[in-house]
Every structure is written in C-alpha cells, then in structure tokens.
Amino acid sequence: MxxxxxxxxxxxxxxxxxxxxxxxxxxxxxxxxxxxxxxxxxxxxxxxxxxxxxxxxxxxxxxxxxxxxxxxxxxxxxxxxxxxxxxxxxxxxxxxxxxxxxxxxxxxxxxxxxxxxxxxxxxxxxxxxxxxxxxxxxxxxxxxxxxxxxxxxxxxxxxxxxxxxxxxxxxLRGTKKFSVTDACVSCGQCEANCPQGVIRLRDGLPVWTQRKCQHCTACINRCPAQAIQYGKGTAARGRYSIYNLK
Ligand SMILES: Cc1cc2nc3c(=O)[nH]c(=O)nc-3n(C[C@H](O)[C@H](O)[C@H](O)COP(=O)(O)O)c2cc1C
Ligand code: SF4
Ligand code: SF4
Missing domain, CATH: 3.40.50.360 (Flavodoxin domain)
Structure with missing residues (x-):
C-alpha cells in the first residue's frame, strides 16, 4: 500500500x-x-x-x-x-x-x-x-x-x-495573494485540481474560499491559460507541471 x-x-x-x-x-x-x-x-x-x-x-x-x-x-x-x-x-x-x-x-x-x-x-x-x-x-x-x-x-x-x-x-501558506486575470477561460481545472477543495468557480472565475491552503501550486502551475497569479512575482515566471510535459 x-x-x-x-x-x-x-x-x-x-x-x-x-x-x-x-x-x-x-x-x-x-x-x-x-x-x-x-x-x-x-x-x-x-x-x-x-x-x-x-x-x-x-x-x-x-x-x-x-x-x-x-x-x-x-x-x-x-x-x-x-x-x-x-x-x-x-x-x-x-x-x-x-x-x-x-x-x-x-x-x-x-x-x-x-x-x-x-x-x-x-x-x-x-x-x-x-x-x-x-x-x-x-x-x-x-x-x-x-x-x-x-x-x-x-x-x-x-x-x-x-x-x-x-x-x-x-x-506563508495563505491564499490572499492568489488572483485571476482576464486570460481565464472558465475551464474549471483549478477547481478540479485543488487537493484541498479550496477553489470554487463563481460567475466563471476562481475564488479561493479558505484562508490557508496546501500551497501545492497545482492551481497556478496547471492553469492552461496561465491566468492565475500570486502576488506580483509570478507574471514574469514560467510554469511547471509534469502533466504539461508528458
Ligand atoms: C510550498 C513548497 C515548498 C517547497 N519547498 C521545497 C524545499 O524546501 N526543498 C526542495 O528541495 N524543494 C521544495 N519544493 C519543491 C517540491 O518539493 C518539488 O518540486 C516536488 O517534486 C513537487 O512535487 P509534486 O509535483 O508532487 O507536487 C517546494 C515546493 C512547494 C510547492
Ligand atoms: S484553470 Fe485557469 S482558465 Fe481554467 S478556470 Fe481556473 S483560472 Fe480560469
Ligand atoms: S495552491 Fe494547491 S491547495 Fe492551494 S488553492 Fe492552489 S491548488 Fe488548492
């Protein structure tokens, strides 16, 4: 097991x-x-x-x-x-x-x-x-x-x-700094991929519904439109997920 x-x-x-x-x-x-x-x-x-x-x-x-x-x-x-x-x-x-x-x-x-x-x-x-x-x-x-x-x-x-x-x-594992940009296509993958069930889609856009999360980065790294950001630094950074490589 x-x-x-x-x-x-x-x-x-x-x-x-x-x-x-x-x-x-x-x-x-x-x-x-x-x-x-x-x-x-x-x-x-x-x-x-x-x-x-x-x-x-x-x-x-x-x-x-x-x-x-x-x-x-x-x-x-x-x-x-x-x-x-x-x-x-x-x-x-x-x-x-x-x-x-x-x-x-x-x-x-x-x-x-x-x-x-x-x-x-x-x-x-x-x-x-x-x-x-x-x-x-x-x-x-x-x-x-x-x-x-x-x-x-x-x-x-x-x-x-x-x-x-x-x-x-x-x-550091707060959710307050997560945000979503106009690039979001409302696919719902961030909601589906969050292991803690923190994200809910409201009017087609993700909302982080709990104060703290795992900080596993699944939402931000796996968003197909790169629409999720965290604070100011992530806009200029790449993304990584094994699912996008394989
Ligand atoms: C919140 C967080 C903290 C991390 N801290 C460390 C660390 O202390 N040392 C390290 O070598 N990697 C660190 N990493 C990198 C991950 O452990 C590594 O990329 C891991 O393989 C990701 O696994 P996953 O794809 O199954 O989520 C951190 C990643 C995250 C998201
Ligand atoms: S995964 Fe990205 S594009 Fe899809 S709903 Fe979430 S933020 Fe929008
Ligand atoms: S970082 Fe992980 S646990 Fe936190 S909201 Fe995103 S997918 Fe959920």
Whole structure:
C-alpha cells in the first residue's frame, strides 16, 4: 500500500512508478477517508510518497500521518520517498515522529522544482533531463523496496535545516495573494485540481474560499491559460507541471 500526495504530479508519478515496480497499490491521500482504510495485516509494506515543503511535510500529509487509523494500518515495512527540487532535508524524520515509528527505508528523489510562488521553475528541456534522472533513481528505489533494504538518511545538518525552515510553511501558506486575470477561460481545472477543495468557480472565475491552503501550486502551475497569479512575482515566471510535459 502506497499513500501519496502531489500538487503538480511529480510525487504522483513517483508513487505510480513504485506501485508498478512493487506490485503495491497507490492511494491519493487527498481523496482518502482514513476511516475507510484497509485492515492492518492485509499489507506487508506501507509507503509514503510526497513533496518536501520548506524542508518539512505538506500539511495534508502531516494530518494524515497523525490519524490513529493510519498508524494502525501500517505494514511491517514502512518507507517514505520524498520528491524535492534540491533536498528533502529531514522531512522523513518528521514523518517518522508523527507516525511514532522508525522508518525502515527512506529516500529522496530530485525532480523539477514547482515552487513558482517564489522561484522561476526550470525550463521544459531541463525538466525532462531531471525527470530522466529521477526515473533511474526510482528504478533503484523500487528494487531496494522489493529487497526489503533498510536505509536511514539521518544527519544532523538535515535536522537543523528542517527545524529552521519548516515553520515558515505554515506562516506563508495563505491564499490572499492568489488572483485571476482576464486570460481565464472558465475551464474549471483549478477547481478540479485543488487537493484541498479550496477553489470554487463563481460567475466563471476562481475564488479561493479558505484562508490557508496546501500551497501545492497545482492551481497556478496547471492553469492552461496561465491566468492565475500570486502576488506580483509570478507574471514574469514560467510554469511547471509534469502533466504539461508528458
Ligand atoms: C510550498 C513548497 C515548498 C517547497 N519547498 C521545497 C524545499 O524546501 N526543498 C526542495 O528541495 N524543494 C521544495 N519544493 C519543491 C517540491 O518539493 C518539488 O518540486 C516536488 O517534486 C513537487 O512535487 P509534486 O509535483 O508532487 O507536487 C517546494 C515546493 C512547494 C510547492
Ligand atoms: S484553470 Fe485557469 S482558465 Fe481554467 S478556470 Fe481556473 S483560472 Fe480560469
Ligand atoms: S488553492 Fe492552489 S495552491 Fe492551494 S491547495 Fe488548492 S491548488 Fe494547491
């Protein structure tokens, strides 16, 4: 059993590939009811696949890991694979603490950075190169998981990075700065793609209906008309989503 969370598709891609390599089934955390999880003992392995956010975990993954029903449903071998633009820092240890276990295996996979709210995402040619490397890494990780390899990424510097950076996530994940331009074609994709169900179309235009969101960037990166902006910086930036590359 693999639980995944994804905004722009990198982690979904990684989870689907690992599901294919290991024969396990992948479930989207955003669509799962923890109360309706399969019974403990039905599965040997439990994997968590998600993007690193500010050297820590997406809010939805944190909440999911805290659920008693999730902790009861863990298999004998628990692992996580974290996708990142540069480094997953100690997000794996944060997950382990929330689950109240030691992880058997942990790995990071560098994939194209999607944080357009702060940076210009890499161009499509570079993104394809990074994805090709990620594919090879995922092949190795899939083999390690099948072999039941035990591996920890524990490292003091990574812990410091996570301790310093991760509090900024909750401070910065407001929705107030999102806006929509005249380029909007009212396709409704932003509403459909939001994992938190924050966006509603009113008179054909998106409205952010909650004060805080995951900041997963699915709405802004996947809008086909590039009509969504965040503050002043994003108008001049490109967009990244694996769905637009593949
Ligand atoms: C809110 C936010 C914070 C991020 N913080 C980090 C970070 O601290 N370190 C890093 O290497 N990448 C960071 N990234 C990049 C993503 O982790 C990376 O692009 C990931 O593969 C995206 O996965 P997804 O396509 O499944 O959503 C961040 C992205 C977002 C949206
Ligand atoms: S995805 Fe873009 S074009 Fe479609 S409704 Fe949302 S803002 Fe408008
Ligand atoms: S509003 Fe946009 S950034 Fe926030 S959770 Fe929804 S899709 Fe992600």
């Amino acid at each position: 693999i639980f995944y969370f994804s905004g722009t598709g990198n982690s979904r891609y990684a989870a689907m590939k690992l599901a294919h390599l290991t024969g396990d089934r992948a479930y989207d955390i955003a669509k799962l009811d923890p109360g309706a999880l399969p019974n403990v003992g039905d599965f040997n392995r439990t994997g968590f696949v998600f993007p690193v956010y500010f050297s820590g975990l997406p809010a939805m993954v944190r909440e999911f890991a805290r659920e008693p029903r999730v902790q009861e449903a863990l298999g004998n071998y628990v692992y996580c694979v974290i996708t990142c633009g540069a480094s997953a820092a100690a997000a794996d240890e944060k997950l382990a603490r929330l689950l109240d276990i030691e992880l058997d295996f942990s790995a990071q996979v560098v994939m194209p950075d999607n944080y357009v709210l702060m940076y210009d995402p890499c161009d499509p040619a570079q993104a394809r190169k990074t994805l090709a490397q990620a594919d090879r890494m995922l092949d190795r990780i899939g083999k390690d998981i099948l072999d039941g390899t035990e591996r920890s990424r524990k490292n003091l510097l990574k812990n410091v990075m996570t301790a310093v950076m991760s509090p900024f996530y909750d401070l």
